[in-house]
Amino acid sequence: MTGPSFATRIALLVSALTVLACLLVTALNYLKFERLLLTQHQRIFATIGADLVDTFERSMGIGVRLAEVPGGQALLDRAFGREPDLRRIAVADAGGRILFDTERVRIGDAADPALLPDGLNRRAARAGGMDWIGLPVVNGFGQPEGSLLLGYGRAGIADRLIAIALDMAMPGLAALVIGLPLAWVAVFLAARPTRRLFAQLAALLADGALPAQDDPMLHALHGAIHGHGAMLDEAGARLEAIASRAPERPA
Amino acid sequence: MSLPEDGTARILARLVRNLSLIAIAVLLGTVVAVSFAALGAFEREVRPALEREATVIGTVVANPFERALGLGIPFDALVGAEEYLDGVATSQPAVAYLVLTDLDGRILAASGPAAATFRTQREVSGVTEATLPVAAPGGRPQGWLLVGVSRAAVDGIVEDTRWDLLIVLLVGVMVAMELLRYALDRSVIGPLSMIDRMARRLAAGDCSVLADPGAADEAGRVALALNALLRRLADRCAQLEWLATEAAAVGARAAREAAALIAGLRERLRLREGGAVAEPAQPSASAARLPLFLFVVAEQLSTSFIPLFGRDLARHGPAFASPDLLAALPIATFVAAVALATPWGGTVTARRGPRAAVLIGGAVAGLGYLGAALAQDLPQFALARVFCGIGYAVLTIACQTQMAVAAQQGRLARTLGGFTGAVMTGAVCGTAIGAVIADRLGYAATFLASVALVVVVMGLALRAIPRGMTDPKAAGQGVVAGARAAFGNARFTALLLLAAIPAKVVLAGFIFYLAPIALRDAGLSQAAVGRNVMLYGLCMLPAIALGGWLTDRARIGGGLIWGAAVLNGAAMLAIPLLPEDVSLPIAIALTGVAQGLASAPMLAEVAAGAGGSTALLLSFLRLGERVGSVVGPFAAAWLLARSDVGSAVAVLGAATALAGLGYALAARGRRRQEAAA
Numbered sequence: 001m002t003g004p005s006f007a008t009r010i011a012l013l014v015s016a017l018t019v020l021a022c023l024l025v026t027a028l029n030y031l032k033f034e035r036l037l038l039t040q041h042q043r044i045f046a047t048i049g050a051d052l053v054d055t056f057e058r059s060m061g062i063g064v065r066l067a068e069v070p071g072g073q074a075l076l077d078r079a080f081g082r083e084p085d086l087r088r089i090a091v092a093d094a095g096g097r098i099l100f101d102t103e104r105v106r107i108g109d110a111a112d113p114a115l116l117p118d119g120l121n122r123r124a125a126r127a128g129g130m131d132w133i134g135l136p137v138v139n140g141f142g143q144p145e146g147s148l149l150l151g152y153g154r155a156g157i158a159d160r161l162i163a164i165a166l167d168m169a170m171p172g173l174a175a176l177v178i179g180l181p182l183a184w185v186a187v188f189l190a191a192r193p194t195r196r197l198f199a200q201l202a203a204l205l206a207d208g209a210l211p212a213q214d215d216p217m218l219h220a221l222h223g224a225i226h227g228h229g230a231m232l233d234e235a236g237a238r239l240e241a242i243a244s245r246a247p248e249r250p251a
Numbered sequence: 252m253s254l255p256e257d258g259t260a261r262i263l264a265r266l267v268r269n270l271s272l273i274a275i276a277v278l279l280g281t282v283v284a285v286s287f288a289a290l291g292a293f294e295r296e297v298r299p300a301l302e303r304e305a306t307v308i309g310t311v312v313a314n315p316f317e318r319a320l321g322l323g324i325p326f327d328a329l330v331g332a333e334e335y336l337d338g339v340a341t342s343q344p345a346v347a348y349l350v351l352t353d354l355d356g357r358i359l360a361a362s363g364p365a366a367a368t369f370r371t372q373r374e375v376s377g378v379t380e381a382t383l384p385v386a387a388p389g390g391r392p393q394g395w396l397l398v399g400v401s402r403a404a405v406d407g408i409v410e411d412t413r414w415d416l417l418i419v420l421l422v423g424v425m426v427a428m429e430l431l432r433y434a435l436d437r438s439v440i441g442p443l444s445m446i447d448r449m450a451r452r453l454a455a456g457d458c459s460v461l462a463d464p465g466a467a468d469e470a471g472r473v474a475l476a477l478n479a480l481l482r483r484l485a486d487r488c489a490q491l492e493w494l495a496t497e498a499a500a501v502g503a504r505a506a507r508e509a510a511a512l513i514a515g516l517r518e519r520l521r522l523r524e525g526g527a528v529a530e531p532a533q534p535s536a537s538a539a540r541l542p543l544f545l546f547v548v549a550e551q552l553s554t555s556f557i558p559l560f561g562r563d564l565a566r567h568g569p570a571f572a573s574p575d576l577l578a579a580l581p582i583a584t585f586v587a588a589v590a591l592a593t594p595w596g597g598t599v600t601a602r603r604g605p606r607a608a609v610l611i612g613g614a615v616a617g618l619g620y621l622g623a624a625l626a627q628d629l630p631q632f633a634l635a636r637v638f639c640g641i642g643y644a645v646l647t648i649a650c651q652t653q654m655a656v657a658a659q660q661g662r663l664a665r666t667l668g669g670f671t672g673a674v675m676t677g678a679v680c681g682t683a684i685g686a687v688i689a690d691r692l693g694y695a696a697t698f699l700a701s702v703a704l705v706v707v708v709m710g711l712a713l714r715a716i717p718r719g720m721t722d723p724k725a726a727g728q729g730v731v732a733g734a735r736a737a738f739g740n741a742r743f744t745a746l747l748l749l750a751a752i753p754a755k756v757v758l759a760g761f762i763f764y765l766a767p768i769a770l771r772d773a774g775l776s777q778a779a780v781g782r783n784v785m786l787y788g789l790c791m792l793p794a795i796a797l798g799g800w801l802t803d804r805a806r807i808g809g810g811l812i813w814g815a816a817v818l819n820g821a822a823m824l825a826i827p828l829l830p831e832d833v834s835l836p837i838a839i840a841l842t843g844v845a846q847g848l849a850s851a852p853m854l855a856e857v858a859a860g861a862g863g864s865t866a867l868l869l870s871f872l873r874l875g876e877r878v879g880s881v882v883g884p885f886a887a888a889w890l891l892a893r894s895d896v897g898s899a900v901a902v903l904g905a906a907t908a909l910a911g912l913g914y915a916l917a918a919r920g921r922r923r924q925e926a927a928a
Contacts, residue, residue, distance in 0.1 A: 005468055006438035006469055008468075013430055014270075021278055029293070040304055048311065164296050171285060172281070172288065179281045183277040187270065190273060195469055197443075205473065205476035205480045220450055224454035228484060231519060232516075236487075242501060243497045243501060243505075
């Protein structure tokens with residue numbers, strides 16, 4: 001039976017725990033950064049959306065209906081061109097029918113109700129592989145007249161997240177590549193006296209070798225093995241001597 | 252499980268110490284390297300993102316100014332610029348300042364929380380700035396718009412990352428130590444003690460028991476060699492018996508001589524008819540400590556959100572009470588279930604043995620966690636927590652009893668101190684990990700993680716805790732009879748009433764109730780209050796080990812119990828005499844030290860000195876402690892209502908010191924009685 005040493009198991013355990021701890025720290029940091037960047041990304045598009053809503057509301061302030069805001073479509077198209085992560089901007093009326101849209105074929109369709117703002121409150125949602133912000137468009141009397149839906153992607157932050165992941169992973173891997181072999185060497189060095197003790201025990205039990213180590217357990221075992229051996233040898237010799245006698249005559 | 256002495260013990264002690272240091276060094280090195288890399292990467296990648304945000308805000312804010320300039324309004328005659336900037340700054344929480352200047356940098360309008368600082372210093376720390384030209388469409392710039400975006404969120408994340416790093420390190424090191432302890436016990440310490448036992452048997456001529464080869468490592472090879480030796484001895488004996496038969500053929504005298512020789516041989520070398528059998532599994536403290544640690548982790552995974560989950564469920568329920576009040580129901584049912592089921596857990600452990608009790612407790616708790624994950628309303632959740640509480644009570648008593656049974660000669664207090672250590676480290680690790688899981692995956696997933704951990708705990712118990720080990724003293728004894736026996740024991744009752752319960756009253760009343768209030772009143776932030784309260788646990792963990800070591804080595808367990816109570820009381824009595832910002836952290840730390848010092852001797856006193864069934868006595872000790880934990884906050888609140896925080900703490904301190912002195916007197920009286928007898 002030649003299985004791995006107990007030191008191998010201990011080294012594997014230390015390695016597994018180290019890798020797990022590194023993964024945990026990396027995952028925690030990555031998720032935290034992702035959340036921060038997503039929140040910031042959302043703030044940027046909320047700012048763009050709020051500016052567009054403000055333009056529509058100013059137009060309505062001079063008495064124009066939302067559907068008739070002059071240059072409404074051009075306004076969306078201009079804003080759409082400014083930000084590479086913007087995927088779609090649409091303006092819907094109070095009933096959810098799309099009035100202006102950067103995807104013109106959708107004009108007249110019903111907007112997804114899950115994206116529309118909740119009354120006068122902004123809504124953030126994720127649908128169709130895009131993040132969405134739904135902003136209410138309010139008239140001069142404070143009544144919701146419609147909504148502006150702004151869909152955006154995460155390409156802008158994906159590069160940053162990949163960069164952060166790589167920046168964390170490379171030193172982490174380097175630390176593991178250097179640290180783990182050192183840990184294995186250290187574990188085997190630390191385990192050496194114990195392994196030597198086991199080796200002496202095995203040798204003692206196999207061929208009765210006298211232990212080099214001054215250990216009471218080893219010496220007691222050595223004494224017991226030799227004591228029993230000597231006793232059996234003696235008994236064997238005596239029995240052989242009896243067996244080799246001439247047959248006894250009946251009395 | 253007894254350890255081989257002298258040289259072997261030294262080798263083992265050095266092995267455990269060196270491996271622990273290696274594990275800590277490797278974890279520290281790699282995790283710190285990853286974290287510092289993360290912080291560096293974060294700084295590099297977040298700065299451009301903040302600048303982009305500032306630019307986007309600036310573009311939007313500059314728009315009206317540019318329209319006005321396009322209409323021919325002179326730059327220095329822009330009206331209402333400050334009010335406009337005020338409106339934008341209010342709607343943009345990330346904006347630290349918005350400043351409109353002319354081309355020479357003279358400020359025309361400024362707004363935002365850091366605008367005043369900008370006006371005086373022009374350099375605001377913790378802000379990322381973008382500068383945009385303000386010009387009429389197609390015209391030359393006439394001024395600048397400066398947009399400062401606050402780095403507060405980023406700095407908060409950096410601070411969070413440092414705490415996460417500390418928590419991951421703490422959890423990593425604690426988990427590593429627990430697993431290392433278990434692995435070393437299974438692969439080195441346990442086999443060496445087994446070899447030591449076998450060597451003693453062999454020296455005494457007992458060849459009837461074979462060693463368990465276990466794993467195929469060094470210890471397994473030694474066990475196989477030992478078994479081979481035993482078989483060789485048995486074969487030689489068989490050969491000699493055959494030779495004796497041959498010798499008997501020589502004649503009657505030879506037969507008598509040969510028979511006497513074989514009889515002498517059998518007397519000195521005892522062999523079992525039908526061959527040697529494997530040694531029965533021996534109880535081991537680490538076999539209970541790792542399952543206990545993992546189970547406490549499983550239980551504590553949900554600690555951070557149970558009131559929130561309860562409140563969420565209560566909102567969908569009937570409106571006869573406020574959700575905030577109803578949110579306490581799952582906590583109350585859990586605590587009540589733990590308290591009420593603890594004596595029953597003791598009975599189950601005593602009658603069926605620790606292994607069966609761990610399996611029963613684990614199964615009940617697992618059902619509870621599963622129920623909690625699937626709960627749709629508050630009653631279902633509260634019922635699930637009752638199951639969790641019953642499982643917790645049974646399993647913890649079973650592990651504690653297993654540790655008491657397995658504690659080797661002269662190490663009882665240290666082994667039992669490991670119970671409190673495992674519970675405390677499990678609580679720290681579980682709470683920290685649970686908060687992350689709940690945050691990312693949700694409450695249900697966290698409860699399912701607890702179910703998975705409980706399955707692991709049950710698997711470990713099946714593998715590592717031997718069958719049987721029932722307590723004959725508890726045979727046929729029910730909870731009531733057990734209670735009568737326990738409370739009829741004056742030594743146990745004195746320990747419970749004068750040491751264990753007062754300690755828990757101080758813990759719950761001072762550490763968990765009065766100290767946070769006093770620290771908050773002293774003007775500390777919530778985080779600083781948390782750090783101060785953490786001092787209790789940090790000081791307690793090393794004190795547990797020290798208390799166990801002193802009890803086993805110097806045999807001063809009784810003195811430690813009452814001395815710790817007096818020290819605890821003195822520290823609390825000093826609070827009104829010193830400034831609270833100094834005296835409170837000292838009192839918290841000394842309470843941790845005192846309760847840590849007394850923890851192992853108290854358990855050892857119950858397990859070794861009090862007589863009766865260990866499992867039952869431990870269960871009533873735990874029950875008494877829970878009563879103390881419930882009474883503590885109410886007693887503290889009652890005292891607080893009649894005086895100030897300092898006086899309330901002082902009264903609790905005086906009470907605990909007096910109880911300690913009472914325990915010392917009771918112990919002295921008992922010793923005198925024993926001496927007289």
